[in-house]
Amino acid sequence: MPARFDKLLIANRGEIAVRIVRAAQELGLRTVAVYSDADAQGLAVQMADEAVRIGPAPAGKSYLNAEAIVQAALQSGAGAVHPGYGFLSENADFAQRVEAAGLVFVGPAPHSIRSMGDKAAARAAALRAGVATVAGSEGVVADAEHAVAVAAGIGYPVMLKASAGGGGRGIRVAHDASALRQQFAxxxxxxxxxxxxxxxxxxRFVRHARHVEVQILGDGERVVHCFERECSLQRRRQKVWEEAPSIALDAPARAALCASALRLAQAVAYRGAATLEYLYDSDAQEFFFIEMNTRIQVEHPVTEMLTGVDLVKEMICIALGEPLRLRQExxxxxxxxxxxxxxxxxAAKGFMPSPGVVSKLVVPGGPGVRFDSMLFPGCTVPAYYDSLLGKLIVHDRDRPSALARMRRALNELRIDGVQTTIALHQALCEDAQVAAADFHTGFLESWLETHPLATSTARLEKAA
Known part of the structure; x- marks a missing residue:
């Protein structure tokens, strides 16, 4: 291996930091974890070869502090920085600062993040590559009145989306001009x-669409895809359940979708791991590119289980200067x-965050079961960050078998000391429409409006 670095700093926390530590150590690299005061005893800190404090608990003073992270890398002797997902992972200025310090950024070049990580710019690149997009503004909208003028040509409902980010944040749907003005700010x-x-x-807001995304890997010259993931079960634009393959796609649609993703990634000479997200109309069998995530995704284990490809290892190897190790075949x-x-x-209290101390943890096992998490008995779940504790992933010979395995694994999983969404997923496993994969991006929110899981406590509190 032509190593350009032998020590990797992970500029993140939680389960993704643990995931990266494991991949790097399997590649023979030494690892450096960073931590805020709230994460001093975190699992990634315990697992890494070294750990460096970067600031107090608030993310703005720690995990979003680019200068503190770069200094931690330099002081520890790390030769590279892996940003994980969220925080600074799609911040082109951070990537440029890392490279300016003589370090390797495990991800795309800064100009790629600017051109593709910026959602409005990515739409323009897709159009140049001949990839279909949802009707929308050409670039960002300057203010509320500009948005109203653009919407008049698109037709309502419309969706406002953050140009610089993802993860469901900065998204609002407006059904008329008045609502659009209110939602803009x-x-x-x-x-x-x-x-x-x-x-x-x-x-334009596409009703009853499926959210399907394609995983790609590139080395700047060659690109391959690792097929698609179905991510339509969402709450407030945040994914809660992902699976692969998408049952909505037949073979021709799958081939066309993946070819579209390759075409766009090749057009920008992409380097690293990325996900191209699409809205898919299964009735019309049409798909529309919506954005590109220039980083590893939360849901990457679904693709790893489906294909056997270790995506985190591959992106580290690409950063080490190796040509892409995989051929499409x-x-x-x-x-x-x-x-x-x-x-x-x-879930019964409007999905209110539940920080605390994990008093007991039972992790499911058996064939085809994986649990990526930051948890251990006695660990603290801080109140400062995203509420994700971990991901339970299963694999089996077909979707019905995988669903049965997920049902069994959820029944085994136990996390005491904090409230969790385990019961939500147990209920979804029992739902007939979920079993039939008969859902779209608006399904879960409608389901939650009437399901006892999310309404029982509210009714009890009202009666009291």
Missing amino acids: TASAEAQAAFGNGAVYLE DIRPAGAAIEVRINAEN
């Missing part, structure tokens, strides 16, 4: 708070995989 403020950039753009999907996100939230 809210969407922009949320985008500014989450990503340090309040720019937003406009898209080497990547063969087998069976079906499902992932559910386990959050520290109380």
Whole structure:
């Protein structure tokens, strides 16, 4: 291996930091974890070869502090920085600062993040590559009145989306001009708070669409895809359940979708791991590119279970200067995989975050079961960050078998001391429409409006 570095700093926390530590150590690299005061005893800190404090608990003073992270890398002797997902992972200025310090950024070049990580710019690149996109603004909208003018040509409902980020933040749907004016400031403020950039753009809101995404890997010259994931079960634009393959796609649609993703990734000479996200209309069998995530995704284990490709290792190897180790014909999907996100939230109380101390942990096992998490008995779940505790992933020969395995694994999983979304996923496993994969991006929120899981406590509190 032509090593350009032998020590890797992980500029993140939680389960993704643990995941990266494991991949790097399997590649023979030494690892450096960073931590805030709230994460001093975190699992990644315990597992890494070294750990460096980067600031107090608030993310703005720690995990979003680019200078502190670069200094930690330099002081520890790390030769590279892996950003994980969220925080600074799609911040082109951070990537440029890392490279300016003589370090390797494990991800795309800064100019790629600017051109493709910026959602509005990515739409323009897709159009140049001949990839279909949802009707929307050409670039960001300057203000509320500009948004109203653009929406008049698109037609309502429309969706405001953060140009600089993802993860469901900075997104608002408006059904008329009045609502659009009201929602503009809210969407922009949320985008500014989450990503340090309040720019937003406009898209036509596609009702009852499926959210399907394609995983790609590139080395700057050659690109391969690792097939698609179905991510339509969402709450407030946040994914909660992912699976692969998508049951909505037949073979021709799958081939066309993946070819579209390759075409766009090749057009920008992409390097690293990325996900191209699409809206898919299964009735019309049409798909529309919506954005590109220039980083590893939360839901990457679904693809790893389906294809056997270790995506985190591959992106580290690319950063080490190796040419892409995979040919397209080497990547063969087998069976079906499902992932559910386990959050520290109380579904019966509006998904209120539930920080605390994990008093007991029972992790499910058996064939085809994987649990990626930051948890251990006695660990603290802090109140400062995203509520994700971990992901439960299963694989089996087909979707019905995978669903049965997920049901069994959820019944085994036990996390005491904090409220979790385990019960939500148990209920979804029993739902007839979920079993039939008969859902779209609006399904879960409608389901929650009437399901006892999310309404029982509210009724009890009202009666009291």
